[in-house]
Amino acid sequence: MRERQEPGTNLSQVARAGRMESLKSTGSDLNRKYWVALALYVVLAALAWFTLGEGKVFVSGKPVELRVVPLIVLGGLALRTVLAHQAEKIRRSGDGSGSSNP
Numbered sequence: 001m002r003e004r005q006e007p008g009t010n011l012s013q014v015a016r017a018g019r020m021e022s023l024k025s026t027g028s029d030l031n032r033k034y035w036v037a038l039a040l041y042v043v044l045a046a047l048a049w050f051t052l053g054e055g056k057v058f059v060s061g062k063p064v065e066l067r068v069v070p071l072i073v074l075g076g077l078a079l080r081t082v083l084a085h086q087a088e089k090i091r092r093s094g095d096g097s098g099s100s101n102p
Contacts, residue, residue: 027092034085041078045071 048070055066 030085030088034081037081038078041074041081045074048074 049067052067052070056063057066057069058064
């Protein structure tokens with residue numbers, strides 16, 4: 001006797017396999033995403049600069065221009081993106097090297 005499959009079982013397996021394939025990005029795809037992310041950081045920084053007005057915020061008792069605060073935050077995020085991209089490049093170059101670690 002044949003086992004009866006529930007409807008949609010194959011469909012869910014196909015969908016799961018498709019999701020797993022979409023998680024594996026190629027090097028050129030990651031490189032494109034990297035440059036798009038950096039461009040968006042620049043756009044956000046420009047918007048923050050021109051949107052915020054002149055003002056001062058006291059940080060450790062010293063006045064800091066209000067426009068600088070979001071630039072520091074966006075700069076930190078951009079630095080994190082650059083470091084993650086470099087780490088991914090190193091990981092990808094190490095995959096095909098053939099060296100074995102005990």
